[in-house]
Amino acid sequence: xxxxxxxxxxxxxxxxxxxxxxxxxxxxxxxxxxxxxxxxxxxxxxxxxxxxxxxxxxxxxxxxxxxxxxxxxxxxxxxxxxxxxxxxxxxxxxxxxxxxxxxxxxxxxxxxxxxxxxxxxxxxxxxxxxxxxxxxxxxxxxxxxxxxxxxxxxxxxxxxxxxxxxxxxxxxxxxxxxxxxxxxxxxxxxxxxxxxxxxxxxxxxxxxxxxxxxxxxxxxxxxxxxxxxxxxxxxxxxxxxxxxxxxxxxxxxxxxxxxxxxxxxxxxxxxxxxxxxxxxxxxxxxxxxxxxxxxxxxxxxxxxxxxxxxxxxxxxxxxxxxxxxxxxxxxxx
Numbered sequence: 001x002x003x004x005x006x007x008x009x010x011x012x013x014x015x016x017x018x019x020x021x022x023x024x025x026x027x028x029x030x031x032x033x034x035x036x037x038x039x040x041x042x043x044x045x046x047x048x049x050x051x052x053x054x055x056x057x058x059x060x061x062x063x064x065x066x067x068x069x070x071x072x073x074x075x076x077x078x079x080x081x082x083x084x085x086x087x088x089x090x091x092x093x094x095x096x097x098x099x100x101x102x103x104x105x106x107x108x109x110x111x112x113x114x115x116x117x118x119x120x121x122x123x124x125x126x127x128x129x130x131x132x133x134x135x136x137x138x139x140x141x142x143x144x145x146x147x148x149x150x151x152x153x154x155x156x157x158x159x160x161x162x163x164x165x166x167x168x169x170x171x172x173x174x175x176x177x178x179x180x181x182x183x184x185x186x187x188x189x190x191x192x193x194x195x196x197x198x199x200x201x202x203x204x205x206x207x208x209x210x211x212x213x214x215x216x217x218x219x220x221x222x223x224x225x226x227x228x229x230x231x232x233x234x235x236x237x238x239x240x241x242x243x244x245x246x247x248x249x250x251x252x253x254x255x256x257x258x259x260x261x262x263x264x265x266x267x268x269x270x271x272x273x274x275x276x277x278x279x280x281x282x283x284x285x286x287x288x289x290x291x292x293x294x295x296x297x298x299x300x301x302x303x304x305x306x307x308x309x310x311x312x313x314x315x316x317x318x319x320x321x322x323x324x325x326x327x328x329x330x331x332x333x
Contacts, residue, residue, distance in 0.1 A: 123167020
C-alpha cells in the first residue's frame with residue numbers, strides 16, 4: 001500500500017469528538033520504548049499478552065508472565081516511591097491523539113473496589129491513532145500528569161504523562177495496548193497463531209526489542225530490614241529505608257521476584273561476618289506466581305550485630321537449572 005492514501009478515523013464520543021486523517025504506510029507499525037526508564041533496572045515487564053485461548057494463561061514464550069484474557073503489556077516501576085518521583089510515559093510511535101481521560105485518583109483497586117472504576121478501568125489514559133488502522137492505548141497514568149489533548153499530533157518519544165495507579169490497577173504501572181483495525185495485538189508476537197509459542201516478527205524497533213528482552217524469572221525488589229516485611233511494605237517502598245543497625249532486634253534479607261513458574265525452587269542464604277546466619281530452600285511452587293515475597297533472617301542474640309559485610313544470595317532453579325541468581329549486600333558500620 002502506497003504512502004499518501006488517506007483514511008479517516010471516527011472517534012467515539014467518550015474519547016472526544018475528533019476526526020483524524022492519516023497516511024497509510026507500506027510497513028507495519030514500529031514501536032519505541034513507552035517508558036523513560038532502564039528496563040531490568042528501574043522498570044520491569046510484569047505481565048504480557050495472554051496467548052491461551054482457554055481459561056488458562058501463557059505469555060508469548062509460553063511462560064507464566066500473564067493472566068487469563070490479559071490484552072496488553074504491563075510495564076511497571078518497582079514501588080510507589082519510584083512512581084512518586086515521576087516516570088514519563090512516552091508515545092511509542094508517531095500519530096494523532098484520539099482520546100484522553102484525566103482526573104481519576106491513584107488508588108489501588110484492592111482498596112477502592114471494582115465498582116469505583118466501572119467504565120474507567122483504564123484510569124487516566126491516552127489513545128493514539130497511527131497510520132493504517134493501528135492504535136496504541138496507555139492506561140493507569142498518574143492523576144494530573146496527562147500532557148496531551150485530543151487531536152494533537154505527537155512524535156515517537158513525546159511525553160504523554162507519567163506512570164500512575166489509576167483505574168483498575170493494583171500496582172504502579174503502564175498498561176500498553178496495541179490494536180489493528182480494532183483487533184487486539186501482542187506487540188511481542190503479532191503474527192503468532194492462537195495457542196502457539198514464540199515466532200513472528202515483533203513490532204518493537206531493534207533498540208526497543210533489546211531493552212525489552214524477555215526475563216522470567218526476574219527480580220523486582222531486594223534488600224535488608226530490621227523486622228519481618230509484608231508485600232505492602234515492599235510495594236509502598238517503606239521497607240527500603242529500614243536498613244538494619246547494630247542494635248536492631250532482627251536482621252532480615254528479603255526479595256520480591258516476578259515471573260516464577262510452577263515447579264520453581266527458591267533458595268536464599270544470608271551471611272554475615274561470622275558465617276551463615278539463615279538459609280531457606282522452599283518446596284517447588286505449586287503454580288505460576290506473578291510475584292512472590294520471600295525473606296530469611298535471624299533474631300539478635302548478642303549485644304550488637306558484628307560490624308562488617310552482610311550478603312544475601314537468592315537463586316531460582318527451574319527444572320534443576322539455575323534460572324536466576326542475585327547477590328546483594330550492605331556494610332554494617
